[in-house]
Amino acid sequence: MGLRSRQKKLVIVESPTKAKTISNFLGSDYIVESSYGHVRDLPKGKLGVLVEENFEPQYVIPRKNQKTVTALKKLKAKATSVILATDEDREGEAIAWHLTQALQLDENSTERIVFHEITEPAIQEALLHPRTINSNLVNAQQARRVIDRLVGYKLSPFLWKKISRGLSAGRVQSVALRLIVEREHEIKDFKPDEYWTIEGAFTTDEHESFEASLFKIKGKALLRFDIHSQKEAEEITQRLPSLSYSIADVQKTEIKKTPPAPFTTSTLQQEASKRLRFSSKKTMMLAQRLYENGHITYMRTDSVNLSQESKVAAHRWISEHLGSAYVLSEGRTFKNKSRLAQEAHEAIRPTKPDNSPELFTSERDETRLYDLIWRRFIASQLPHARFDATSVDVQGGDYIFRANGNILIFDGFLKIWQTKFEERNLPHLQKDQPVHLDKVTPTQHFTEPPSRYSEATLIKTLEAYGIGRPSTYAPTISLIQTRNYVLKNAQRKFEPTELGEIVAKVLIENFADIVNVDFTATIEEEFDTIALGGIVWQRVVSDFYGPFEKNLNERYETVSKEDIVPEKTGILCELCGKEMIIKFGRFGKFIACSGYPECKNTKPAHEPPSLDMRCPKCNVGDVVQKRTRKGRIFYGCNRWPECDFASWKNPKEEERDKKTEDRKEEKK
DNA sequence: CAGTGAGCGAGCTTCCGCTTGACTT
Numbered sequence: 001m002g003l004r005s006r007q008k009k010l011v012i013v014e015s016p017t018k019a020k021t022i023s024n025f026l027g028s029d030y031i032v033e034s035s036y037g038h039v040r041d042l043p044k045g046k047l048g049v050l051v052e053e054n055f056e057p058q059y060v061i062p063r064k065n066q067k068t069v070t071a072l073k074k075l076k077a078k079a080t081s082v083i084l085a086t087d088e089d090r091e092g093e094a095i096a097w098h099l100t101q102a103l104q105l106d107e108n109s110t111e112r113i114v115f116h117e118i119t120e121p122a123i124q125e126a127l128l129h130p131r132t133i134n135s136n137l138v139n140a141q142q143a144r145r146v147i148d149r150l151v152g153y154k155l156s157p158f159l160w161k162k163i164s165r166g167l168s169a170g171r172v173q174s175v176a177l178r179l180i181v182e183r184e185h186e187i188k189d190f191k192p193d194e195y196w197t198i199e200g201a202f203t204t205d206e207h208e209s210f211e212a213s214l215f216k217i218k219g220k221a222l223l224r225f226d227i228h229s230q231k232e233a234e235e236i237t238q239r240l241p242s243l244s245y246s247i248a249d250v251q252k253t254e255i256k257k258t259p260p261a262p263f264t265t266s267t268l269q270q271e272a273s274k275r276l277r278f279s280s281k282k283t284m285m286l287a288q289r290l291y292e293n294g295h296i297t298y299m300r301t302d303s304v305n306l307s308q309e310s311k312v313a314a315h316r317w318i319s320e321h322l323g324s325a326y327v328l329s330e331g332r333t334f335k336n337k338s339r340l341a342q343e344a345h346e347a348i349r350p351t352k353p354d355n356s357p358e359l360f361t362s363e364r365d366e367t368r369l370y371d372l373i374w375r376r377f378i379a380s381q382l383p384h385a386r387f388d389a390t391s392v393d394v395q396g397g398d399y400i401f402r403a404n405g406n407i408l409i410f411d412g413f414l415k416i417w418q419t420k421f422e423e424r425n426l427p428h429l430q431k432d433q434p435v436h437l438d439k440v441t442p443t444q445h446f447t448e449p450p451s452r453y454s455e456a457t458l459i460k461t462l463e464a465y466g467i468g469r470p471s472t473y474a475p476t477i478s479l480i481q482t483r484n485y486v487l488k489n490a491q492r493k494f495e496p497t498e499l500g501e502i503v504a505k506v507l508i509e510n511f512a513d514i515v516n517v518d519f520t521a522t523i524e525e526e527f528d529t530i531a532l533g534g535i536v537w538q539r540v541v542s543d544f545y546g547p548f549e550k551n552l553n554e555r556y557e558t559v560s561k562e563d564i565v566p567e568k569t570g571i572l573c574e575l576c577g578k579e580m581i582i583k584f585g586r587f588g589k590f591i592a593c594s595g596y597p598e599c600k601n602t603k604p605a606h607e608p609p610s611l612d613m614r615c616p617k618c619n620v621g622d623v624v625q626k627r628t629r630k631g632r633i634f635y636g637c638n639r640w641p642e643c644d645f646a647s648w649k650n651p652k653e654e655e656r657d658k659k660t661e662d663r664k665e666e667k668k
Numbered sequence: 669c670a671g672t673g674a675g676c677g678a679g680c681t682t683c684c685g686c687t688t689g690a691c692t693t
Binding site: 036094152155159167583589 | 675
């Protein structure tokens with residue numbers, strides 16, 4: 001036994017599930033183990049970057065990784081050799097390199113293998129062509145890590161000093177916050193613009209009716225604001241009834257709708273939020289369970305690749321259950337959008353496509369998420385949907401109306417993946433056929449402000465800018481909420497808190513180019529140059545840090561706490577007579593006595609919004625709207641703590657509901 | 669269901685991106 005185990009080779013990957021899969025392919029000559037992600041990192045308690053010594057990182061093995069490293073060291077001692085088989089990207093290469101350092105392996109001779117899919121032939125093939133660690137790729141990761149550390153650990157203390165302790169800033173979280181804050185400003189500044197549309201109801205001689213919208217006047221297509229007022233709309237509508245109308249043109253085309261790609265982390269989080277109302281955190285927790293129980297492939301991915309086997313399995317399921325009309329002759333392939341997407345990774349899909357959700361029994365939410373993943377995958381291998389689109393122009397004098405018809409002729413992937421679309425039926429119409437205008441309806445519209453970000457749209461936006469990774473979308477969204485920078489309102493949309501507004505303002509005014517959506521994209525280009533061996537990584541860090549540090553030092557001097565949150569109020573303390581001043585805490589501004597700690601008098605800086613009704617409990621105070629620590633709205637008496645009335649429901653609405661109930665009772 | 673800050677001065681707060689269990693209430 002001892003002799004046998006000494007002959008084994010140790011293969012290290014990053015996750016235990018991947019280890020198990022590969023172990024099944026490799027048999028008894030190999031032992032496959034997992035590193036559980038990065039084994040070394042910068043220390044949590046200090047900067048950990050020796051800026052003056054060419055940005056030398058001071059890596060440590062965090063306590064929680066000690067056990068893993070000790071175990072791997074033991075296995076290494078018994079093994080004939082070690083093979084590093086982590087992902088073929090920047091982070092994967094760095095994990096491999098940190099392993100050589102933590103396990104005292106020779107980084108220039110330790111075997112490094114990569115594969116483009118986790119199948120037996122692919123892994124056997126990879127074992128035949130080992131390489132060594134690509135230090136350029138490792139260095140690109142070090143630059144990324146060090147810049148993130150410098151930004152985070154230099155900007156956060158600035159906020160502690162100038163605003164309040166415990167705050168944070170970073171390349172990713174601060175841009176997320178900025179997006180939410182700036183969207184709020186756009187909404188606040190929005191001025192609605194009026195415009196009108198004119199609809200006509202037509203009938204044919206055969207008494208078939210249809211609707212069309214005014215589309216052209218004197219050969220000129222109407223733009224959105226061409227009819228800007230009621231007066232303009234009425235001028236047009238007056239002229240229309242007296243004209244005689246006929247069909248000027250009929251165009252028929254076939255429209256194809258292609259199925260969406262199978263899920264990545266980002267699109268899964270978006271759809272689960274939209275369709276199931278799951279937070280990204282909940283989605284990831286459920287997906288992790290599905291993954292660990294072998295039901296789905298890995299849930300942190302930005303790739304839309306599908307293995308050939310999975311396509312074959314989908315093909316089989318489709319032909320058995322949906323019939324030959326739904327079978328594609330060849331599997332459908334999707335292109336990866338993300339520049340950093342990993343060819344070796346797959347989209348999130350069911351591991352056994354035959355396990356359709358009806359057969360699936362487990363916790364309800366888990367099943368619903370599986371159902372979503374399964375449908376999206378099957379749909380991706382179905383034919384496109386086809387529509388007959390008809391466009392009909394109706395002319396009367398100088399005026400042309402247009403009607404659009406849309407009829408589904410083949411549902412294709414829509415059979416499995418339902419999406420909203422409107423079918424609109426038009427009667428059979430021919431060119432030059434006369435029609436009658438029965439009714440003209442002018443409609444007033446107003447442009448609407450952009451909508452606040454939801455989890456879904458925020459993740460979509462961050463991903464589009466290349467900010468954050470599949471493993472960080474959900475944690476980032478949690479972080480800006482636990483920091484009290486943003487809240488989710490009743491519609492599950494993000495609104496900045498007073499604190500979030502102030503933090504964003506300070507960062508934008510003083511560190512504009514860092515909390516910018518383009519910052520990540522710009523440095524990613526630099527990281528690419530490092531990865532190709534075009535520049536040393538410390539040079540990139542130094543070019544960034546020089547100007548950054550200079551600016552930071554200046555801002556420490558020039559930005560005063562008093563400018564950010566002025567303290568003066570002019571109010572005198574009713575307990576001790578000293579002046580009351582504005583203080584800034586975790587929950588925003590509040591008013592406190594300047595005699596602290598002798599006098600601990602405080603009051604809220606903002607009066608809570610009043611419902612303008614008597615407190616139902618004490619009949620003396622007024623009911624006001626307040627928020628709990630977590631941000632949830634509740635209603636209480638303004639005489640608190642003398643009166644302890646509190647309710648989740650709006651007591652005014654409750655009263656009204658009760659009255660209508662009573663009226664119903666009376667009628668009976 | 670309803671909060672919050674400083675200090676002799678020590679020690680701490682904080683980033684992003686990999687990956688899962690292991691402290692206890």
